[in-house]
Amino acid sequence: MHQASLYSVGASQGSASYPRISRVLKMMTHKPTKWQVLIPLDSSTTEIIVANTAPTVEFCNKGLVEACSKLRIEFVCKTWDSVSISINSVTLAAELEVIK
16 A cells, blocks of 8 residues: 655755655535425426436526526436425525426
């Protein structure tokens, strides 16, 4: 196995030893990166949406862009009696109406 470490290059290039710099790794994500919204629909509408997932996501994202929203839909999948939509941030009521 290899060990990785960071060294700072000193003034003397011919020296075999370099002072060691310690680095602390920090987590860049402090909150969830995906949120889920469940939209109850009748079974025939759910089947149509699930059969055409890519066009549905594209159509909803175009509507959100036109509404000047930063919300984006990542993917859509079927649940028991509704559609589950994975989004990139918390949705507002107005954005949910655009999605519906």
